[in-house]
Each structure stands twice: as C-alpha cells, then as structure tokens.
Amino acid sequence: xxxxxxxxxxxxxxxxxxxxxxxxxxxxxxxxxxxxxxxxxxxxxxxxxxxxxxxxxxxxxxxxxxxxxxxxxxxxxxxxxxxxxxxxxxxxxxxxxxxxxxxxxxxxxxxxxx
Amino acid sequence: xxxxxxxxxxxxxxxxxxxxxxxxxxxxxxxxxxxxxxxxxxxxxxxxxxxxxxxxxxxxxxxxxxxxxxxxxxxxxxxxxxxxxxxxxxxxxxxxxxxxxxxxxxxxxxx
Numbered sequence: 001x002x003x004x005x006x007x008x009x010x011x012x013x014x015x016x017x018x019x020x021x022x023x024x025x026x027x028x029x030x031x032x033x034x035x036x037x038x039x040x041x042x043x044x045x046x047x048x049x050x051x052x053x054x055x056x057x058x059x060x061x062x063x064x065x066x067x068x069x070x071x072x073x074x075x076x077x078x079x080x081x082x083x084x085x086x087x088x089x090x091x092x093x094x095x096x097x098x099x100x101x102x103x104x105x106x107x108x109x110x111x112x113x114x
Numbered sequence: 115x116x117x118x119x120x121x122x123x124x125x126x127x128x129x130x131x132x133x134x135x136x137x138x139x140x141x142x143x144x145x146x147x148x149x150x151x152x153x154x155x156x157x158x159x160x161x162x163x164x165x166x167x168x169x170x171x172x173x174x175x176x177x178x179x180x181x182x183x184x185x186x187x188x189x190x191x192x193x194x195x196x197x198x199x200x201x202x203x204x205x206x207x208x209x210x211x212x213x214x215x216x217x218x219x220x221x222x223x224x225x
Contacts, residue, residue, distance in 0.1 A: 034213070043118070043204050043216030044157065085155070095211050097169055100145050102206075102214055104157040 004088045004105055011111040018075040020108055022088030025069040031090045033064060035073045036102070039084040044104070047073065047086075078112045085109050117141070118217040120205050126223045127195055134191045135220045137205030145169070146188035147206040147214065148180060157204070163188050195224045 005023045012018040024033065034049040048055055048062045050071075055062045061074040075082050085107040092099070118139045127133050139146065147170075148160040162170035163182040177193045192199060205217040 036213075038157075041219070043206070043218050044214075045216070046213035049213070093211055095208065096145075097164070098162075100164070100208060101147065101159045101162055101170055103159070106156070 004090060006086075006088055006105065006108040008106065009109040009111065011113055012078050014080055014112050014114050015077055018078040018082065018110055018112070020073040020075075020086050020088075020110060021070065022073070022108075023070045024088070024090050027068050027090050028092065031092045033062065033068075033071050034089045034091055034102075035060070035062065036087045036089065036104075037082075037084040038087070038107070039081070044087065044102075075110075078110075080112050080114065083110060083112045118205055118207050118215050120203075120217040120220050122220060123218070124221050124223075126225065128225055129195055129197060131195050132191070132193045133195060133222070134189055135203055135205075135222070136187070136189045137217060138187050139205075139207040139215070140186065141207055141209070141215060143207035143209040143212070143215070144185050145208045146182065146185070147208075148188065148190050149204040149206060149216075151202045151204060151219070153201070160203075161188075161190075192222075195222075197224050200224045 035047040036044045038044045050062045064071045087107040120137045145164045147162045151157045160174045161180045166182045179191045182188045202219045202221050204219045206214045208214045
C-alpha cells in the first residue's frame with residue numbers, strides 16, 4: 001500500500017469547516033483513499049473512502065485531486081465531538097486474505113475549540 | 115445493536131499471569147482482527163482470521179494465541195504476561211470489501 005503523510009495536528013473553531021489534508025504522492029491507479037478517525041478511548045471509526053471522484057456522506061466529504069496525489073477530508077461544520085485522530089490510508093482491493101488488514105500511520109490530531 | 119463487542123473493557127493483572135480477551139461480532143462478517151495500540155498510540159495489526167482460519171500473524175510472540183471458535187468470535191489468550199504487553203487491544207471485523215468495524219478496546223495493564 002502507498003504511504004501517506006499528514007500534518008501531526010491542526011485545530012479549528014466549532015461550527016467551521018475542518019479541512020484535513022493528506023499526501024499520497026506514490027498512490028497507484030487502483031488504490032483507494034480511506035479515512036478513519038479515533039475518538040479518545042474508542043475504537044477507530046470508518047468515515048469515507050474514494051478512488052477518483054469526490055465523495056460525500058452524512059459524516060464528511062472527500063476531495064481527491066485530479067492527479068490523485070493528495071486528498072482533503074472536509075468536516076463541514078465541526079463540533080467538539082469531532083475532536084479525534086484522523087487517519088488517511090490508501091488500500092488496493094481486493095481486501096481479502098493478507099490484504100484485508102488496515103495499516104495505520106500516525107494520523108492527524110484535530111482539536112475543535114469552542 | 116449490531117456491533118463488535120469486546121470483554122472485558124479493562125483488565126489489570128500481574129506479570130506472569132495468563133489472561134483472555136473475548137470478541138464477538140454480530141455483523142455477519144467473515145474476517146476478524148486483533149490490533150494492539152501501545153502507549154505511543156500506534157495501531158498495529160496482530161492477527162487476522164477468515165472463517166476460523168488464521169490469515170495474518172504479524173510476528174507476534176507465541177505467548178499470544180488467538181482462537182476463533184466460529185466466524186463470529188475471535189478470542190485472544192495471552193500467556194505469561196509481561197509489562198510490555200500493557201496496551202489497548204482492539205478487535206475488528208470486515209466482510210469482503212467492506213470497511214473494518216472496530217470494537218471499543220480492552221485496556222490491559224500489567225503490573
């Protein structure tokens with residue numbers, strides 16, 4: 001799986017959009033970009049994933065650049081409960097056998113301030 | 115509720131003891147995992163089972179023995195506990211290309 005790099009931390013004000021960057025310059029054509037987050041004292045939680053097109057669900061939006069070398073996770077209206085470590089992970093399907101695992105990096109710590 | 119559930123949530127024990135952590139998922143997934151998160155917060159895969167068969171074993175000491183009685187359960191037994199085993203252990207499950215679902219962890223403290 002391609003490596004990802006994320007800044008160690010960032011903060012944003014409650015109610016504002018949080019834009020979390022991820023660099024994956026060595027991504028290959030069939031690798032998907034996944035985002036998970038880990039709120040303190042909880043297990044990691046899936047947020048969203050995408051291949052080329054921008055994606056949106058009830059939690060967040062994922063913007064992937066045209067060259068796919070980077071992406072941004074957008075939390076449109078951050079709340080205090082969004083304070084967590086966010087992990088950007090790239091994976092190539094099929095996710096079976098030895099390829100089924102997720103490999104976590106250090107992630108980015110998002111602090112939402114009141 | 116559909117979920118991945120682990121027991122116990124907290125486990126405090128002395129060096130040299132043997133302990134088990136249990137994990138159950140009712141999501142109908144066929145692959146289950148154990149991850150370890152150490153004091154530096156790194157999450158590392160330990161084991162993975164698919165339909166009761168060991169798929170991944172990431173050079174974990176053989177004091178750690180996973181057991182999968184059926185595809186809904188993956189238990190972790192640890193023999194001769196050491197101080198360095200203190201960590202949070204997360205169970206997870208998945209099905210085919212679905213995202214992994216994680217439990218809320220078991221915090222193991224070895225004194």
